[in-house]
Amino acid sequence: MLKIGLTGGIASGKSVAAARLRELGAVVIDADALAREVVEPGTPGLARVVGAFSKAILSPDGGLDRPKLGALVFGNPERLAVLNSIIHPLVRERAAALAASAPKGAVVVQDIPLLVETGQGANFHLVVVVDAPDDVRVQRMVQHRHMTAADARARMAAQAGRELRLAAADAVLDNSGAKEELRDAVDRLWKFRLAPFAENLARHRLAARSGGPVLTPANPDWPAQADRLIARLRAAAAPDVLTLDHVGSTAVPGLAAKDVLDLQLGVEDMAAAERIAPLLADAGFPAWPGIISDNPKPSRPDPADWAKRLHGNADPGRAVNLHVRAVGSPGWRFALCFRDWLREDAAARADYLAEKRRVAKLHGVDKSTAGYAADKEGWFADYAAPRMESWARHTGWHPPSYTAPATAPVPEAGAARGPGRTGSGSGTAES
The missing domain is CATH 3.30.460.10 (Beta Polymerase, domain 2)
Structure with a gap:
């Protein structure tokens, strides 16, 4: 199977790209969804979170009160590291099981918001980054999530910077414009790179090369x-x-x-x-x-x-x-x-x-x-x-x-x- 790591900063449009990849036939594994799944009531994950942060982070029905937990860890690197040390291994284990159950020859896309921060790039055949300028992302959060500009920038500051994400990217999907433009970019990536890559991988076949030598200027990348x-x-x-x-x-x-x-x-x-x-x-x-x-x-x-x-x-x-x-x-x-x-x-x-x-x-x-x-x-x-x-x-x-x-x-x-x-x-x- 072809393993793709999909990431992007908050409000970059990653969910739009993931949805289009699913429509094109990819098996999409959503790390955010798994992070919720592994701490559902009755799970070992929730028990470990309670053990680390006390029963104060539970809602009256015994589930995880996410706003309370978020208030404890947001802006506190030590507490956030404790939470991540519980959640991330469980999410990776569940993601690996889902990927292993995918059909032979499938394109498996793991949607991971913190892929760069957690250093997972080497686990994939390609890392795809959905990118938009910081000011565009702030504007989206203000308009669509009803956040203040200061809150939006604080959320962005809690993630890897844009330059770090771009440095980790094998392919970049520009989402500085309309959603339709991003969907078109996903379609081109699928047609000309992901689908042929998956077929070549399944057959242990080299990508086709043709033509004589063409010298290009040195590329600093x-x-x-x-x-x-x-x-x-x-x-x-x-x-x-x-x-x-x-x-x-x-x-x-x-x-x-x-x-x-x-x-x-x-x-x-x-x-x-x-x-x-x-x-x-x-x-x-x-x-x-x-x-x-x-x-x-x-x-x-x-x-x-x-x-x-x-x-x-x-x-x-x-x-x-x-x-x-x-x-x-x-x-x-x-x-x-x-x-x-x-x-x-x-x-x-x-x-x-x-x-x-x-x-x-x-x-x-x-x-x-x-x-x-x-x-x-x-x-x-x-x-x-x-x-x-x-x-x-x-x-x-x-x-x-x-x-x-x-x-x-x-x-x-x-x-x-x-x-x-x-x-x-x-x-x-x-x-």
Whole structure:
């Protein structure tokens, strides 16, 4: 199933989006409704709340008096934390049970007002944020909820700020206008992203990519996008994940690239890479068939040391190459060293950009990026690698995300002679 986390600040229009997703066929799980359900009369949840706050928070009929409880916790972080420590685990447990009972291949949307505040983003394939400017939300609360502007802003201040929510979003639904415009935006998201993503996920199928290489200006949001994906991958495949890094051109600030995120997942060995392949597929990253080698020249020693598994993304809205390599292997080391060299050396960045533009021009009318990747290999092996290794020796560079144990040292700088071909059109520094 495709798991979507839906959130938005108070008066953002999240309920309108959730209702439309339900109409389109999604299974919608409302966290607010569950929060009421788990403290109904006779439930263990209500008993725990009474134990923490006394019977004073009960109404005459034995139910929870929400205004009384709200008055106790609103504006009191310590009391609110106690209440949340009771309610949130119960809600998550109930939500997980409902999600597990959803039909195979369903799009399951969990409507969670405090998704960002509770750090749940990594639990979903996508986080969708319904957004509206703060002044618009205040106006809505004043007009439709009969609140004062001061009360409205106080409610907003009790939630995560708008910038934090947007930073957690894989997709943003703008609701600064009419409800009909929001519904139309939901329809487009469903048609072009959620429905195909769900089908790809059910089939463990990569999202379709077509066309030759198109270089785009550097996007300052690329690192944040990579960080969100890295968090999901860690959650999906722990404890086999030893390292996870953003590599390739999109990891180099200011460098133009294809809009494809390259991520590198380091494992103990290729047996571990095989073992976690189904977990990565369930997380939205199915594998290309078989083992791929980064080493293009059979004359090089131990070509198996350059082996990797290559995964892509089932999400049509975000292209990803996920390179799964053994930690300490030449290919694993090269990807990290090449990235850091480009980050530190302006001349190297300029040389690589010139090479990418040259090759992109040659393959601009291609139906895939395979030719583009293949034609860069000579530059990697003959031009980039020796200069990169000289830089690594001069600076004392070592892989930043992993300290190899004494029994398994990282290969010497000279062991990495170039990334070579992947056999799929996605090289080590391919973007």
